[in-house]
Amino acid sequence: MDDEQLTGAPVKRGPGRAVWVAGGAALAVAVAAVAWSVVGREDPGPAPGGGGVSVTPTATGSVPDAETQMLTEIDAVLKARAAAVLAGRLPQYLATVDAKNAKLVQRDKQVFANLRKLGLKQFSYARETSFVPEKHGTDGWAVRLMMVLQIEGIDAAPRATPLGYTFAQRGGRWLLVADDDLAAESDRGTYREPWDLGPIEVARGGGVLVVVPAGEGANARRLVQESREALPAVRLATRRAQQGILVIAMRDRKSMDTEWATGGHPAGAVSVRNYSPTDAALTSFKVTGSRIVINPTYRETSDRFLLAHEFTHAALSTLGNSAPTWLVEGFAMYVENRLAEQSGSADQVADWRDKLLSKSVKPLVVLPIDGIFHGDYDEESYGVSWLIVEYLVTKYGLDKVNALYADLAKGSDDPAAREQTLRKHLKLSEAALVAALKKYTGPS
Numbered sequence: 090m091d092d093e094q095l096t097g098a099p100v101k102r103g104p105g106r107a108v109w110v111a112g113g114a115a116l117a118v119a120v121a122a123v124a125w126s127v128v129g130r131e132d133p134g135p136a137p138g139g140g141g142v143s144v145t146p147t148a149t150g151s152v153p154d155a156e157t158q159m160l161t162e163i164d165a166v167l168k169a170r171a172a173a174v175l176a177g178r179l180p181q182y183l184a185t186v187d188a189k190n191a192k193l194v195q196r197d198k199q200v201f202a203n204l205r206k207l208g209l210k211q212f213s214y215a216r217e218t219s220f221v222p223e224k225h226g227t228d229g230w231a232v233r234l235m236m237v238l239q240i241e242g243i244d245a246a247p248r249a250t251p252l253g254y255t256f257a258q259r260g261g262r263w264l265l266v267a268d269d270d271l272a273a274e275s276d277r278g279t280y281r282e283p284w285d286l287g288p289i290e291v292a293r294g295g296g297v298l299v300v301v302p303a304g305e306g307a308n309a310r311r312l313v314q315e316s317r318e319a320l321p322a323v324r325l326a327t328r329r330a331q332q333g334i335l336v337i338a339m340r341d342r343k344s345m346d347t348e349w350a351t352g353g354h355p356a357g358a359v360s361v362r363n364y365s366p367t368d369a370a371l372t373s374f375k376v377t378g379s380r381i382v383i384n385p386t387y388r389e390t391s392d393r394f395l396l397a398h399e400f401t402h403a404a405l406s407t408l409g410n411s412a413p414t415w416l417v418e419g420f421a422m423y424v425e426n427r428l429a430e431q432s433g434s435a436d437q438v439a440d441w442r443d444k445l446l447s448k449s450v451k452p453l454v455v456l457p458i459d460g461i462f463h464g465d466y467d468e469e470s471y472g473v474s475w476l477i478v479e480y481l482v483t484k485y486g487l488d489k490v491n492a493l494y495a496d497l498a499k500g501s502d503d504p505a506a507r508e509q510t511l512r513k514h515l516k517l518s519e520a521a522l523v524a525a526l527k528k529y530t531g532p533s
């Protein structure tokens with residue numbers, strides 16, 4: 090299905106270049122993945138002083154206490170489970186699961202083994218206290234949770250990922266009896282974390298941790314090597330670096346959200362924001378970095394150029410969400426193309442630049458607009474945006490471009506505010522920038 094969609098999108102391939110792509114299928118987008126609980130919350134907020142527990146009144150009136158008691162015990166089970174993951178104690182972990190549910194036990198064992206491979210610095214489960222437990226089956230209660238995990242040497246802070254667990258009493262103890270009752274919640278998204286997708290292998294080095302399906306270790310090591318080649322170019326251009334980056338290159342299509350697309354076809358890879366909870370009740374989050382998810386179709390051909398593009402998005406992701414798309418994608422394309430120039434593809438980059446300058450820049454009236462950026466003409470949007478950034482770097486230098494980016498990213502996406510920021514940093518209006526770009530002939 091994806092291949093069909095992809096055939097219409099030309100992928101430029103140069104000699105010795107697997108997928109550095111000037112336009113089309115493997116173009117990558119920055120994705121603001123929405124944390125599960127950030128949107129679509131329809132349940133009532135926490136009752137004042139009620140610990141977020143609300144219940145259907147019954148004749149006996151004793152239910153609130155029973156529910157509070159249940160949630161207290163469920164929290165204890167979750168705590169024991171998290172401690173078992175961190176300590177590597179499988180028996181203690183499995184003691185939290187209904188042993189009669191063989192499929193669940195098997196799946197859970199796999200998740201445990203996978204999580205242990207990541208090298209966890211912190212790991213916990215946090216229950217969404219504002220969520221009212223849902224009745225499932227005859228005696229089960231589904232609760233919404235966040236798994237909160239920090240990978241050693243990779244994540245700057247623990248990031249949250251949504252879960253729905255159903256608990257029921259077995260032999261007088263609350264146990265996990267199902268892990269998929271809430272899987273279809275509309276705000277859950279359609280992707281799954283790599284540890285939920287069968288046995289994994291990992292490779293670590295040079296500031297990245299690559300996760301692949303078992304049996305694809307060679308590709309993980311290849312991607313570590315490609316990352317090593319990409320990261321210096323990213324650091325040089327953005328003046329910043331994440332502590333480390335998680336790179337996900339799974340075979341399973343569920344590793345990628347179906348909405349992560351550009352111009353109507355799936356992105357080659359995406360930089361996905363990591364959300365870290367800023368309060369125990371899981372009502373607010375902040376972006377503390379990004380991870381990279383490679384499209385399964387391209388997992389074995391993704392190279393340093395695609396990674397440089399995504400790593401650029403990742404490095405800038407904590408600055409804010411409001412930078413115009415032409416600057417976000419233009420900067421990533423700039424880093425990608427700089428690396429291409431330094432890797433023996435200067436002629437191809439120059440050819441593309443010339444083509445864009447003679448055909449796509451000439452009719453430009455305004456800077457590429459956010460809302461139509463990923464539309465039918467996205468190839469030109471990316472290319473034109475690259476040239477805008479290249480022009481800005483050539484004329485003003487990287488420090489100024491980075492300062493402009495930081496200011497725009499944390500500001501408002503209102504056109505007037507952007508214009509003001511542009512004038513502040515470049516002493517230039519948007520119209521003047523477009524006019525200057527039309528006279529641009531290339532760097533040096």
Ligand SMILES: [Zn+2]
Nearest residue numbers: 117118119421
């Ligand atoms: Zn991009």
